[in-house]
Each structure stands twice: as C-alpha cells, then as structure tokens.
Amino acid sequence: MGLLKTTDSKEVIVAVDGSGGDRGMVHIAGAVNFAQTMYPNFKALVFGSALLHDELKRSRIDWNRCEFVETYQVIPQDSQVSDVLERYTRSSMYQAVLAVQEGRAHSMVSAGGTGPLVVLSRHLLSTMENLRPALCARMPAGPGRYSLMLDLGANAQCSAQDLCDFARLGDAAARLYFGLEAPRLAILNVGTEELKGSHVVQEAKARLEASKGLNFTGFIEADRIFCGDADVIITDGFSGNIALKSAEGVYRIFSNAPGIKRFFAKMGKPDWLLPWQYNGSLLLGVKGNVIKSHGNAGKEAFAVAMVEAVKAAQSDLAAAMQDNLALQK
Amino acid sequence: MGLLKTTDSKEVIVAVDGSGGDRGMVHIAGAVNFAQTMYPNFKALVFGSALLHDELKRSRIDWNRCEFVETYQVIPQDSQVSDVLERYTRSSMYQAVLAVQEGRAHSMVSAGGTGPLVVLSRHLLSTMENLRPALCARMPAGPGRYSLMLDLGANAQCSAQDLCDFARLGDAAARLYFGLEAPRLAILNVGTEELKGSHVVQEAKARLEASKGLNFTGFIEADRIFCGDADVIITDGFSGNIALKSAEGVYRIFSNAPGIKRFFAKMGKPDWLLPWQYNGSLLLGVKGNVIKSHGNAGKEAFAVAMVEAVKAAQSDLAAAMQDNLALQK
Numbered sequence: 001m002g003l004l005k006t007t008d009s010k011e012v013i014v015a016v017d018g019s020g021g022d023r024g025m026v027h028i029a030g031a032v033n034f035a036q037t038m039y040p041n042f043k044a045l046v047f048g049s050a051l052l053h054d055e056l057k058r059s060r061i062d063w064n065r066c067e068f069v070e071t072y073q074v075i076p077q078d079s080q081v082s083d084v085l086e087r088y089t090r091s092s093m094y095q096a097v098l099a100v101q102e103g104r105a106h107s108m109v110s111a112g113g114t115g116p117l118v119v120l121s122r123h124l125l126s127t128m129e130n131l132r133p134a135l136c137a138r139m140p141a142g143p144g145r146y147s148l149m150l151d152l153g154a155n156a157q158c159s160a161q162d163l164c165d166f167a168r169l170g171d172a173a174a175r176l177y178f179g180l181e182a183p184r185l186a187i188l189n190v191g192t193e194e195l196k197g198s199h200v201v202q203e204a205k206a207r208l209e210a211s212k213g214l215n216f217t218g219f220i221e222a223d224r225i226f227c228g229d230a231d232v233i234i235t236d237g238f239s240g241n242i243a244l245k246s247a248e249g250v251y252r253i254f255s256n257a258p259g260i261k262r263f264f265a266k267m268g269k270p271d272w273l274l275p276w277q278y279n280g281s282l283l284l285g286v287k288g289n290v291i292k293s294h295g296n297a298g299k300e301a302f303a304v305a306m307v308e309a310v311k312a313a314q315s316d317l318a319a320a321m322q323d324n325l326a327l328q329k
Numbered sequence: 330m331g332l333l334k335t336t337d338s339k340e341v342i343v344a345v346d347g348s349g350g351d352r353g354m355v356h357i358a359g360a361v362n363f364a365q366t367m368y369p370n371f372k373a374l375v376f377g378s379a380l381l382h383d384e385l386k387r388s389r390i391d392w393n394r395c396e397f398v399e400t401y402q403v404i405p406q407d408s409q410v411s412d413v414l415e416r417y418t419r420s421s422m423y424q425a426v427l428a429v430q431e432g433r434a435h436s437m438v439s440a441g442g443t444g445p446l447v448v449l450s451r452h453l454l455s456t457m458e459n460l461r462p463a464l465c466a467r468m469p470a471g472p473g474r475y476s477l478m479l480d481l482g483a484n485a486q487c488s489a490q491d492l493c494d495f496a497r498l499g500d501a502a503a504r505l506y507f508g509l510e511a512p513r514l515a516i517l518n519v520g521t522e523e524l525k526g527s528h529v530v531q532e533a534k535a536r537l538e539a540s541k542g543l544n545f546t547g548f549i550e551a552d553r554i555f556c557g558d559a560d561v562i563i564t565d566g567f568s569g570n571i572a573l574k575s576a577e578g579v580y581r582i583f584s585n586a587p588g589i590k591r592f593f594a595k596m597g598k599p600d601w602l603l604p605w606q607y608n609g610s611l612l613l614g615v616k617g618n619v620i621k622s623h624g625n626a627g628k629e630a631f632a633v634a635m636v637e638a639v640k641a642a643q644s645d646l647a648a649a650m651q652d653n654l655a656l657q658k
Contacts, residue, residue: 078524115524153519156527190482190570195407195444198485198567222574226582238527241519242568243575245551250579253555 017110018048029059047092106313107289133285141228158236160203170232172324186230280305346439347377358388435642436618462614470557487565489532499561501653515559609634
C-alpha cells in the first residue's frame with residue numbers, strides 16, 4: 001500500500017472518476033471548483049473522456065490544481081465482476097482507484113456503479129482484516145447530530161458474520177467521527193423484541209452480545225433511524241438502501257407540497273434532514289479512501305461527496321480505521 | 330370453511346382481538362363506536378379481559394350490536410410457534426380467528442403480534458392454493474390514488490417463490506380493489522437495472538417475466554413507493570416493513586417541524602400521505618378475512634383497521650380472492 005501521509009504532504013489529492021452518474025459529467029466541474037475554493041491545498045486528479053475535458057476547460061477551475069487524464073472506457077452498470085477486473089482497466093473508475101492504490105491520490109470519489117466500485121476497491125486496495133467492506137454514511141439524527149449507517153448498498157445479501165463485520169467497521173468509524181469512547185451500535189430490524197426478524201439479524205445479535213469491546217445495544221426500527229437512538233445503525237445493503245430511498249421519497253413529497261418552499265423560507269426547514277447532505281458514502285473496510293456518490297446526485301450532492309473525499313484524505317481515514325480496528329482486539 | 334356470505338346476512342360481524350397493541354385496549358371502544366356509527370349493520374364480537382369489558386361498559390357503544398366474550402390469556406409477542414397453537418387456545422387472538430373459521434364472524438381485526446396472528450390464521454383458516462400468506466396494505470400514491478404493497482411483515486425471510494406467490498396475491502387483490510384488468514406488478518429493489526439486487530429478487534424477476542397472465546413490469550426503487558409507478562409493489566416482509574417505517578419516521582419529523590401545523594391547517598397538508606390511513610393490513614392468502622393493525626396504532630389508525638375489517642366482511646374479500654386466483658390459471 002502506497003497511501004501518502006497527508007501530514008507529510010503539501011497537497012491533498014483527490015482522484016475523480018469522471019465517468020459515472022446518471023446525470024453525466026455536468027456536476028464535476030462545479031464540485032472541483034467548490035473544493036478548490038474551500039480547500040487551498042486541494043488538488044483534483046480527474047479521469048474521464050475528452051468530452052469531460054472540454055467541459056472542464058469551459059469552467060472556472062484552477063488548472064494549477066487540477067490534472068486531467070483521458071480515459072477511454074466506461075464501465076456499464078450491469079457489468080460482471082470478472083469483466084470489471086479484466087476488461088475495464090482503461091476505465092476512469094479503474095484508473096481512479098489505481099491512483100489511490102499507487103499513492104498518486106489520497107482518496108477517490110465516484111458516482112459510478114456501486115457493484116464495479118466495490119469490486120475494484122476490494123481487488124486493488126485489498127480489505128482490512130478480511131472484513132467485508134460496506135458503504136457507510138452519516139445520517140442526520142436531529143439538528144447538528146448524526147448517526148453512522150452501514151451497509152447502504154455494497155452487499156445485497158449479507159450473512160450474520162457480515163453484519164458483525166459492519167459492527168466493527170462502524171464502531172471504528174464512529175470513534176473517529178464522533179470522538180466517542182463506546183459508540184452505541186444497533187441492528188436495524190422490523191421490531192425491537194427478542195424474537196423479531198430474520199435468522200440473520202437474530203444470529204448477528206447473539207454474536208454481538210457475546211463480543212467484547214463493542215457497545216451493542218440491540219435492535220432499532222426504521223422509524224427511529226433519524227432520531228439518534230444509536231450512533232451506528234447496522235444493516236444489510238439491501239434493507240439499508242431501501243430505508244434510505246424510502247425516506248428520500250417522503251422527503252421529496254413534503255418538499256414539493258404547494259406553498260411549502262415559501263413556508264420553509266420563513267420558518268426554517270428541517271434542513272438537517274436534507275437528503276443531499278448525506279451524499280458521499282465511505283467504502284469502509286478497504287485499505288484506501290473510497291467515496292461513493294449517488295448516481296443521480298445533484299450539483300450540491302456531488303460537491304458534498306467531493307468534500308467527504310477531501311476530508312477522508314486530510315485525516316487519512318483508512319489508516320486511522322486500521323489503527324482503531326487493531327485496538328478492538 | 331364456514332364463511333358466511335355477507336349478502337345472505339343482515340349483519341356484518343367483525344371479531345375483535347381485544348388483547349393486542351402496545352397501547353393496550355383504550356382504542357377499542359372508540360373504534361367499535363366509530364364502526365357502529367358508520368355502518369348500521371355492523372356488529373362487534375369482542376374477545377378480551379374483564380378489564381377490557383369494564384372499559385367498554387364505560388363507553389358509549391351500542392350493546393345491541395356488540396357481544397363481549399371474556400378470554401383469559403394474552404399471547405406474548407415473543408411466543409414460539411408451537412406454543413401459540415397449543416398453549417394459547419384460550420387467548421383473545423385465537424378465539425377471534427376461530428370465530429372467523431367457524432363462521433361466527435365475517436372478519437377479524439387484531440393489533441397483537443404479527444407472528445402469532447400469521448401462525449394462527451394459517452393453522453385455523455388454512456391457505457389458498459398453498460400460497461404463502463402476506464400482509465398487504467394500500468399505500469398512498471398521490472391524492473386519491475393507491476398502490477398495494479406486500480409483504481409488510483408476515484415473512485421476515487422470503488424465497489423467490491414466496492415473492493412470486495405475493496405477485497399472484499397482489500394481482501388478485503388489485504383487480505378487486507382497483508377494478509384493473511391487468512394491474513402493474515413490480516418488485517422492490519435497490520435499483521432498476523437488470524443485475525441489481527439479491528439473488529432472490531433476480532430469480533423472482535426471471536420467474537415473473539416467464540409467467541403468463543401477470544403484468545409484471547420489473548423493479549421499482551423505494552423512493553418511488555408513493556408515486557404510483559406500480560399498482561402492486563412486491564417485497565419480502567423485512568424490507569417492506571423497513572421501507573414503511575422509514576417513511577413514517579420522516580413523515581413524523583416533518584409533521585413536527587415548528588409552525589408546520591398552522592401552515593398545513595392553511596395550505597392543506599399532503600394528507601394523502603398520512604401514515605395512519607394505511608393502517609389495517611390484510612393478511613392475503615388465508616381462507617378468511619384477517620386484518621392486522623399496527624401494534625402502536627393510535628385511535629384513528631385502529632378505527633381505520635376496523636373499517637378495513639368491515640369492508641373485507643361486506644365484500645367477502647377472501648372468497649373473491651379465491652375466485653380471482655382461480656382465474657389466473
């Protein structure tokens with residue numbers, strides 16, 4: 001692993017996968033510009049097509065702090081695992097992850113397909129302690145408060161052991177993010193009673209109760225996700241994704257109610273719940289800082305993901321995660 | 330099966346499990362009273378403790394249209410399947426389902442544990458065509474519009490075949506509810522692309538695409554649940570429950586934003602999204618009309634579940650379901 005130490009470096013370099021995202025490339029210039037303004041020591045290393053290069057050239061970004069590398073492939077969303085590793089080495093996503101692996105960038109951000117990104121990251125960066133990597137986001141839990149939630153879509157099917165892996169990753173991350181001594185960990189379930197839910201969550205609960213060094217508090221229901229009842233919410237990637245998107249659907253309906261924009265302009269919206277602010281999931285458990293943006297992220301959302309990538313680079317999150325995981329034993 | 334034909338009967342009799350619900354028995358009198366006011370031919374057959382009897386006696390219900398049967402057991406939420414069938418025959422839930430089985434009631438409603446209710450209903454009423462029963466609710470899909478969604482918690486773990494069973498049940502129910510010739514069926518997934526999601530949803534999709542007589546349209550994402558993109562949304566009980574509760578959590582946060590009650594009083598709330606209005610899930614696939622209310626249903630929500638029970642009784646929903654399922658072949 002050739003991860004640079006941020007503290008030894010004058011620059012924070014973020015590799016940007018310029019191919020992904022349902023909305024194409026239009027937000028990349030804006031996000032690079034935003035990060036350049038916010039962070040004087042930020043530099044972008046953008047991988048993408050000649051078209052993206054043209055788009056960037058028309059923007060106001062500072063070329064002293066942006067390097068562009070033309071790539072010639074885009075990984076289709078529905079690619080097979082073997083294809084991603086063998087056939088798409090010239091893609092922007094592959095090249096951006098490779099830049100992290102080779103130490104040419106401190107972190108990478110992508111709005112491309114989750115499946116390919118996870119496969120490439122596991123393969124090129126390798127995993128921490130053989131734990132199963134998971135996508136983790138900071139969920140709003142009241143004004144100025146947050147919980148971590150994982151997995152949000154890296155693994156569509158999870159075993160009890162996977163959930164226990166996520167508990168360790170979430171615990172290590174919550175210590176870093178929130179400075180907590182013993183983050184409260186809870187498993188997302190359809191009820192809080194002992195016998196509720198699938199065999200998977202039942203078994204994961206039993207194992208976590210038996211494990212030392214983790215502050216496991218039991219089950220949590222989905223209507224309490226945004227209430228701060230737990231510091232880390234553990235779930236399989238399927239349920240996690242569905243919980244998040246369902247919440248976003250309702251948020252959107254409320255936000256579009258007639259007259260509500262004027263109301264919120266006056267009264268103060270529950271802004272802490274804004275879906276785009278928790279864009280930029282961290283792929284925890286791989287030896288490198290990989291940030292996943294929603295495929296359909298808007299301008300603000302992609303900029304938030306870029307900021308997450310800068311922050312992960314500044315703090316060398318992956319290295320700190322490894323230190324914390326080692327302390328759990 | 331001794332299901333009464335509603336058309337032959339002067340009365341619509343709803344058996345009420347008077348034990349269940351996190352909030353106890355306080356809402357039962359109100360719901361009985363409400364249904365008596367709404368439906369002149371409605372009669373309640375309430376099973377419960379002497380305490381509930383006292384509570385009812387203090388209320389304004391019409392005793393000419395309410396019969397009370399004292400029961401002496403309450404099924405704990407975390408009971409084992411075998412216990413429910415063998416040890417709790419004197420419970421209010423058992424007796425209420427038995428009343429449907431024996432034709433003494435046209436439907437039953439319970440706010441008790443989902444697990445026990447499903448076990449008892451399958452055992453006492455038996456299943457339709459060996460399909461796996463599922464909890465189904467009408468989800469708001471815009472003002473005055475609805476979709477059906479199932480399973481909402483009867484089955485924590487589901488196979489591809491289970492999802493195909495739910496598709497048949499949902500199709501039959503949507504024909505009845507919405508008068509549609511070919512209801513659009515979709516499977517809830519983490520993406521709409523071909524290769525997204527678990528093996529279970531992948532295989533269910535392949536089977537439903539190959540099946541004749543069902544209008545299967547593919548995958549649907551959770552942020553589109555409330556948008557009317559499908560007439561029937563098919564999911565496992567774990568994900569379905571989590572999607573619903575996550576939505577309710579966000580709804581509650583918005584509804585409690587400072588000043589919003591006054592705003593909505595003026596501007597008209599997106600009332601069609603009110604969580605309590607879709608209380609009262611139907612347990613589809615058992616040979617009898619079984620309605621499940623949320624355990625923590627409020628007064629309005631439990632009354633809505635009671636109304637669902639009256640409607641299911643009036644239309645003899647279970648019998649109509651069987652006719653529709655037979656037509657699918």
